[in-house]
Structures are given as structure tokens and as C-alpha cells.
Amino acid sequence: MxxxxxxxxxxxxxxxxxxxxxxxxxxxxxxxxxxxxxxxxxxxAGIINPITGRRYVKSWRVEELIPFAASTYQQIEQKLGIQIFYPYAILRALFNEREENDWWRRSTELGYEKYILEQAHLGNYQQHTLPAFGYGELRHAAQVQxxxxxxxxxxxxxxxx
Ligand SMILES: Cc1cc2nc3c(=O)[nH]c(=O)nc-3n(C[C@H](O)[C@H](O)[C@H](O)COP(=O)(O)OP(=O)(O)OC[C@H]3O[C@@H](n4cnc5c(N)ncnc54)[C@H](O)[C@@H]3O)c2cc1C
Structure with a gap:
């Protein structure tokens, strides 16, 4: 035994x-x-999203957990010879003026500028979303399979x- x-x-x-x-x-x-x-x-879906919810707040312990997640999943990729970790930006649709104002107000707060881009880079993604009032873009997001x-x-x- x-x-x-x-x-x-x-x-x-x-x-x-x-x-x-x-x-x-x-x-x-x-x-x-x-x-x-x-x-x-x-x-x-395996999305790692640094800013979540209707109030656009940072995810719990995001500063330490996102780098930890990235290094862990990359280490597993090496070990198992697979690809599972994909760093991405997230485009967030904002559906009215209030949502857009809240988004921009949040983006000026200390600690948020690292995650919220000043200008969203829509490319041709606009045609794949519901008609929106505006868009925000987040950095340091990822998808893990x-x-x-x-x-x-x-x-x-x-x-x-
Ligand atoms: C549709 C959907 C989308 C999601 N998208 C996201 C996302 O984008 N980002 C994110 O962070 N989270 C997301 N989540 C949440 C995330 O998937 C879960 O938090 C996570 O997968 C939970 O993992 P777990 O190992 O705790 O549980 P599970 O994935 O449920 O694993 C439990 C395992 O235990 C096994 N099991 C249960 N009971 C027994 C038993 N008695 N004996 C033996 N085996 C048993 C089950 O078969 C299962 O394989 C999503 C969830 C869903 C449903």
C-alpha cells in the first residue's frame, strides 16, 4: 500500500x-x-478582469494576484507544453452618459490609471457589440483556458x- x-x-x-x-x-x-x-x-470563459461590476472597482488584491496568476499559468504552460494564458485588453461598452462619467471619474483615481486607458481602441469591434454610448478599455486583463x-x-x- x-x-x-x-x-x-x-x-x-x-x-x-x-x-x-x-x-x-x-x-x-x-x-x-x-x-x-x-x-x-x-x-x-476564464476571463481575468482587473476592474469589475457596475461601479468599476478593482478586483480583490488585483495588484498582487494578476502578476501571480500570470507567472503561475506561464509556469504551467512550460511544464505541460501547452498554451493557456492570453493577455488581452477588455473593451467595456458604456450605455449612457452616467456610465461614461462614472468610468472617466474612476480612471482619474489613484491606482486606476494603470488599468483604465485614456482612449479606447475600438478597431472594428464596434460592429460586434450592441449599440453603445461609448467605450472604455482595460489593460492587464487576460483569458485563461x-x-x-x-x-x-x-x-x-x-x-x-
Ligand atoms: C458559464 C460560466 C462562466 C464563467 N466565467 C468565468 C470567468 O470568465 N472568469 C472567472 O474568474 N470565473 C468564471 N466562472 C467561474 C469559474 O468557472 C469557477 O469559479 C471555477 O471554475 C470553479 O472551479 P472549482 O474547481 O472550484 O469548481 P468546478 O470547476 O466545479 O470543479 C469541481 C470538480 O469537482 C468534481 N466533483 C464534485 N464533487 C465531487 C465528488 N464528490 N467526487 C469527485 N469529484 C467531484 C466535479 O466533477 C468538478 O470536476 C464562470 C463560471 C461559469 C459557470
């Missing part, structure tokens, strides 16, 4: 990253998953058996 340090139940993004960090810390893990067909990780991450890690676990 083989003894293990950790048994992880559930291999969505949370269980996958928990296993990743434990393995990096030289711990042994066994991961089990019942392959729920509608698991959140399978469905998620977390379903692909979980699948690739599952194959990695199997390869070690």
Missing part, C-alpha cells in the same frame, strides 16, 4: 492548482474527479501512474 500526502477530491481549476502547488512543494498527491459534465471549469488546463493536468497525472 502506497501512502500519499494529500488526496484532492475534485479536479476543476481549484483542485488542479492545489495539486500543482503541492507537487511543486514536493508533496505527493492523488486527485479524484467524478467528471461532472457541467462543472464550472468546463464552462468558464482553464478547461484545457484541467485536461492537460489530468493527462499529466495519468502519465505518472
Amino acid at each position: 502506497q501512502s500519499i500526502d494529500y488526496l484532492i477530491v475534485g479536479q476543476g481549476v481549484a483542485g488542479t492548482l492545489m495539486a500543482h502547488f503541492l507537487l511543486e512543494a514536493q508533496q505527493s498527491v492523488v486527485v479524484i474527479d467524478n467528471a461532472h459534465p457541467h462543472g464550472a471549469t468546463k464552462a468558464a 482553464i478547461g484545457k488546463l484541467a485536461n492537460a493536468y489530468r493527462n499529466f497525472f495519468w502519465s505518472k501512474i
